[in-house]
Amino acid sequence: MNLSIPERSEYLKILSDSDQKIMGVLPALYPRELLWAFDLHAAEIWDPPGDILHANAHLQTTICPVVKKSLEFILKEPDVINTGYLFPHTCDSLQNLGTQVKDLIGVSLPVYTFYNPKGSFNNTTTKYYREILQNFQSMLEVSYGTLDSEKLQAACLLGHRIDSRLMDIQEARQTDRLLLGNQEYFQLMRAQEYLLPKDYMSLLEQVEILDQPSEGAKARILVSGILPPSPQILDFLDKLGVSIVADDLLAGSRRLPKFPMDPPDSPLDYLTDRFFILPPCSTRGGDLDERLHQLNKRSKSSKAQGVLFDLVKFCEPELFDHRLLVKTLREQKIPVLTLETELDSHLSGQDKTRIEAFIELLFEMVPR
């Protein structure tokens, strides 16, 4: 299938030229619908291309490349980001980067923050999260005027449609009813980081879902980590005939509710509920058993034969969970491969060999 996915920087340039208000949003969880309701477009900044040069003067060598690349991008004060930056509370490094940019480095645009509660959740957390949403709304109202409640309702409805369609697509991917290679599939997933929601929805609608499974891949894997593997790895897997049939990625399915939700009735309640039914995630301090359970469930339903962990170097949230996930998967005799990425565009010979060895192991296995 040939999807026509606009290129990120060109697309954002066209948008900003047309006076669209664009906010740069750092990883990972934020109430996108609230931004949309204020006609603010969220352009997510995860791994902008280019070398890390100026950020090195502000950050230690032991800080993850997501943080460094984001700062490098912000320091350039790109024109396409014309409204401000939003730093959701994700991890210690991003937490500090937010205040570093706002209070020490200084940028010409406003810097906003959004706290995501951590740990195990109960009624107290739910009540608080709703208040955070309310406060966030009030803060945006200071700059962008009173919120139009109908717009918020419409934004939530659109968000709900996007979620539902993404769930269908994921389900189709797991059951071989999608004619997309790994590269194309993740381009589609990641297009939500920069396309206007209506454009993204139309793109999702173009995706053809087959009624019957197509011929399966030679091997099936699940990927876990923060970001999808680099295009070089995806391409390599495509060439080997390996399909990534499911994911446990922060930039992927961990941002999509665990199960379908009813269409929104009261927007803030809907956004609150949505936050609490996201899959367990290291960055929210989610329960380890629950994460294991989720990983197992996904790998069973997608018939994944092995798990590829593609970890961002120095990413503490993932590094802590990783040990137990690997240990348990190995006990279950599920092959596991761990790669570490610094988000450069290079696939080393060593990684290539390790991937090949891992895939060969899967080729020899009887599908689950």
Place this chain on the structure above:
Amino acid sequence: MSVRAELKYKIMKDYGAPAIMALQDIKKRKKRPVPEAFGPPLESNKRLKEILSRHYFLSRYVSGVKKVAWVTSGAPVELLRAFDFYTIYPENHSALVGAKKQGGDYCGIAEGSGFSQDICSYARIDLGHMLSGKTPAGKLPKPDLLFCSNNICQTVLYWYKAIAHELNIPLIHFDAPFVTTEQTEADVNYMAQQLQDMIPILERVSGRVFYLEIFEEILKRSMETSKTWGAILDAMKAQPAPMTIFDAFGHLAPIVSLRGLPVAQDYYHILMDEVDNRVTQGIGAISDEKYRLIWDNIAIWYKVRFLATFFAERKMNFVTATYTNAWAETTGHLNVKDPWKSMAKTYGQIILNNNLKHRLGLMTKMIKTYAVDGMVMHSTRSCKPYSVGQFDLRKAITADLDLPAVILDADIADERVWSEQQIHTRLEAFCETLEGS
């Protein structure tokens, strides 16, 4: 609670611990000579050692007598005290391992079992201890409960989750929203409610009932103790300063790990008296204090002695630190009449949970009030919340206050990352600048 275990604990408390302490005292009578660069050592050191050794010693006999909780340094421990938990602070224990230069070994155990070498070394040492049972403290009791707060870092939540899973025990997490500008009413109410939500869980785990009056007493004691600790740090404004910050790193242990207990309260009165006395008599911690410095970030535990001597020999004394100040800075918010919200304000606004504008303001104030001439920042690979932003803090401070500063790349407790050559070069260059300024 078993009668036998209780009896044994009581005997150890009343007779065993004092006997062991006396024995240790005899063993240690052959004191190491104090280098000339230093003033007379603090007499309170002896009492401090007794308290800490006793706490670790008695922890071996606590099983079956009291429930044991492993707690993070920033967690509101006063609530646990109301249920008489015996508390162990893994961060303190990791610092102890680090100070004994054994951090690398313990980290190696954790790494060998699959933990990455890129995670905080306090966590790796503790996980190494948990997996092997090794400890320089003899033996540590297994926890019945884990209690953590992300007011110092998110790391502790990931770390405690790993222990909770491994040992299959409950974990209570106190979620402290990061203060990006100022605490909101919603933040305070959220934290206050969480504390109250914990009571039934703590009652269940401890088998004890919660009494508000007991809790208020503990809170009062904790407030008073933190205030005394703050006054001790304040006394270092004197010239010459009666302690070095390296002394304070050690004397910090009771305020971190015994906060809310009479033993900590009493101890700081002893230390306060001694420090006051030294100020009155003009006794300095180093023999000839010419330059006064500020330390930023956690100690480099395995190099405390080296750094203390290096600077003292150059007539330089560390008189203040953001780290030691953390247990005194926000306790002014505590209010027995409004326990829950005041605890939310106290624990929610500590330095590592507060924005960098606040940190810059605090450091600037410390530099001015302590008449500081230079700044040493430890950029530690373990601790993101303490280290991310340091480069720009340094830039702002050196520009605003025209203060010489140096950044040392090292780690808190994993001695394997220490680079002698690099540190020496930087320190020498810093001292030259300071002496020439």
